[in-house]
Amino acid sequence: MTMATSSPAEYQAAMKRALELATTGPRTGPNPQVGCVLLDSSNTIVAEGWHEGSGTPHAEIMALTNLAHSGLSAEGLTAVVTLEPCAHTGKTGPCAEALLKAGIARVVYAVSDPGAASGGGAELLGTAGIEVIAGVEASAGEALIERWLHSVTASRPWVTLKWAMSLDGRTAAADGTSQWITGEETRAKVHRDRSEHDAIIVGINTVLVDNPRLTARTPEGDLYPHQPLAIVMGHREVPQDALIREHPGGFEHVSDHDVQALLTSLGERDIRSVYVEGGATLASAFLAEGLVDELHITMGPMLLGGPNLAITDLGVSTMADAHHLSITYIQRLGEDIVLTARPQQEGSL
């Protein structure tokens, strides 16, 4: 990599625009959201691009194509990209080589690509004499694609665990009914969150008791464009007339209790994020194994009493073994409270 002759601060505004463009692409799917802007010698944006998902051109290629459509040359320009340009040929060609070939003089990026196959683009560019500046707006870049980064480095999908409970910590009444503990606004958020994960997972009991559809629907009742794969875990059979069998994102029954093995096999299929929707037995299994990255605890203003606690045994017999969380966000949705929390230390949940 050559020595930087320009300062990273010069590129912050352009990187913020590239980050904004990245959000245009889908949050789900095997590939991360990436944005790119091309700057002329006065750091004015002359072309923009972003990645629209697996199998479509990468952000850098879209920006170069848009530049060519404007009749401009890339010779001597600076490419500002939210992720290190890739160095491998997947469904599309390597971006680092395309930038090189186009005559780009400088590449500025936010986040290094940890992918064993895709990483190494910066080195390739540096060796070819291109000025490379890494780490501009790195925190914002990492936050944008944290699920993807996590799934690539941990070799398993990001796990969001969600449950709805009464203020006394029950997820169902004594007869097993649980619809509805939270109100419409909270449920609308849950549907949106479903649409932003690659898969959802529920325990077999939830299917037998509730027969849920588990589709991701807008408040108007329409299906979101992205539907997660619906997975049911447990040995008992999923009834032939269960609504989840008709899930538009696909349906799979995993006749097993090994949550780690399930996540590993989903990771091998490039499934980057899962939304675990309970019930309490399945939720507790994920927690007990330390496999939860974020919790969404939604609370409706009611008391239910009775046996159906949100979480069962986690193997905590004394306070020293408690699973400590950091609450990262508190929302008031209608009459409900929605907490977002994360494990305090990696693997502590």
Ligand SMILES: NC(=O)c1ccc[n+]([C@@H]2O[C@H](COP(=O)([O-])OP(=O)(O)OC[C@H]3O[C@@H](n4cnc5c(N)ncnc54)[C@H](OP(=O)(O)O)[C@@H]3O)[C@@H](O)[C@H]2O)c1
């Ligand atoms: N409020 C909420 O957010 C919410 C969400 C979902 C459900 N619910 C309510 O919760 C109740 C169902 O919860 P639940 O706890 O009884 O059932 P569950 O978690 O939905 O399913 C539990 C069953 O799944 C199987 N299973 C799969 N993986 C497992 C593992 N790692 N460890 C143990 N068992 C595993 C077992 O069945 P096999 O023996 O057949 O393998 C087990 O009996 C219903 O009343 C439902 O209405 C509430």
